[in-house]
Amino acid sequence: MEGDKIVPRRSLLFVPGLRPDRIRKALAAxxxxxxxxxxxxVAVGQKxxxxxxxxxxxxxxxxxSCETVLRINSMDTLHGLRDIEALNKLDSLPDALMxxxxxxxxxxxxxxxxxQGHCERLRYYIIVETSTGLENIFEIAGASPRTVCLxxxxxxxxxDLRCRRTSTALLYARSRTVHAAAxxxxxxxxxxxxxxxxxxxxxxxxxxxxxxxxxxxACIHPTQLPIVHRHFTPSAEEIARAEQAVAAFxxxxxGLAVLNGLMLQKPVLRASxxxxxxxxxxxxx
Numbered sequence: 283m284e285g286d287k288i289v290p291r292r293s294l295l296f297v298p299g300l301r302p303d304r305i306r307k308a309l310a311a312x313x314x315x316x317x318x319x320x321x322x323x324v325a326v327g328q329k330x331x332x333x334x335x336x337x338x339x340x341x342x343x344x345x346x347s348c349e350t351v352l353r354i355n356s357m358d359t360l361h362g363l364r365d366i367e368a369l370n371k372l373d374s375l376p377d378a379l380m381x382x383x384x385x386x387x388x389x390x391x392x393x394x395x396x397x398q399g400h401c402e403r404l405r406y407y408i409i410v411e412t413s414t415g416l417e418n419i420f421e422i423a424g425a426s427p428r429t430v431c432l433x434x435x436x437x438x439x440x441x442d443l444r445c446r447r448t449s450t451a452l453l454y455a456r457s458r459t460v461h462a463a464a465x466x467x468x469x470x471x472x473x474x475x476x477x478x479x480x481x482x483x484x485x486x487x488x489x490x491x492x493x494x495x496x497x498x499x500a501c502i503h504p505t506q507l508p509i510v511h512r513h514f515t516p517s518a519e520e521i522a523r524a525e526q527a528v529a530a531f532x533x534x535x536x537g538l539a540v541l542n543g544l545m546l547q548k549p550v551l552r553a554s555x556x557x558x559x560x561x562x563x564x565x566x567x
Contacts, residue, residue, distance in 0.1 A: 290314050294313060432459055432471070
C-alpha cells in the first residue's frame with residue numbers, strides 16, 4: 283500500500299533485457315508486475331547492448347495494467363553506474379527499479395541522491411540475497427520512502443549462508459524478510475521457482491511463501507502465473523470478511539469498529555482494504 287493507493291503485487295514476471303520481443307509479450311501476460319532484467323540475465327559483454335535494446339521499451343505504448351520494473355546492475359559495478367546514468371537521461375521511465383545485492387541502507391540513500399528530478403518518482407524493489415543484507419534488512423527496508431517491495435533471493439542467500447536450498451533451511455531468512463517488509467508496510471516477494479516442468483514444486487513453494495507472509499512470488503514464465511495468483515489471491519470467505527470489516531469501520535465514528543462481537547482496530551481496516559484490492563485485481567485477470 284502506497285499512501286491510500288493499494289498496488290497488488292502477487293506476481294512479478296522476469297524477462298531478459300536482450301529480448302525486446304519477449305518484453306512486449308510479458309507485458310500482456312497478466313502478471314501484476316513485469317521486470318526487465320539487465321543483471322543476471324545478461325552477460326557482462328552484452329550489458330551495453332541490453333541497455334540500448336531495453337530502455338526504449340518504456341517509451342512505447344503500455345499493454346495491460348501491470349507495473350513495469352527494471353532490474354539494474356549492482357551499484358558497486360561499472361554497469362550499475364551506467365544504468366543509473368542512462369535512467370537520468372530517459373524521458374519515459376519504468377515504474378520501479380529492482381536493486382540487486384543490497385547490503386546496507388547507505389546504498390539506497392545514495393541511489394535517492396543519484397536519481398533526482400523526474401527520476402524521483404521511481405519506486406524501489408530491493409533484493410535481499412546476502413547474509414549482510416539479511417543482517418541489515420530493517421535499516422534497508424526503512425531507508426527510503428520510494429521502497430515498495432522486498433524480494434527474497436534464494437540462490438545467493440543459500441550460498442552465503444552455506445545452507446541447502448530447502449524451505450526448512452531458509453525459513454529464518456524468509457521470515458526475517460517478511461518481518462522487515464511488514465514492519466515498514468512493504469510488499470514481500472518470494473524467489474521464482476526455476477524448474478518450469480515442476481508444477482508440483484511450484485505449488486508447494488507458493489503455498490509455503492503465502493503461509494509465512496509473503497504477498498507474492500516472482501515467475502520466470504507466464505505458465506507459472508495461474509498457480510502463483512491462486513495462492514496469493516484471497517478466498518471468497520476472506521473477501522466476505524474484508525467487506526464486512528470495511529463496512530463496520532464506515533459506520534464507526536471512532537478508530538475502532540465492532541464486527542460479530544469482536545473489537546477491530548485500524549490495522550484490520552488496512553488489511554481488509556488490501557484483500558479487496560487483490561480481489562479486484564483478480565477479477566480483472
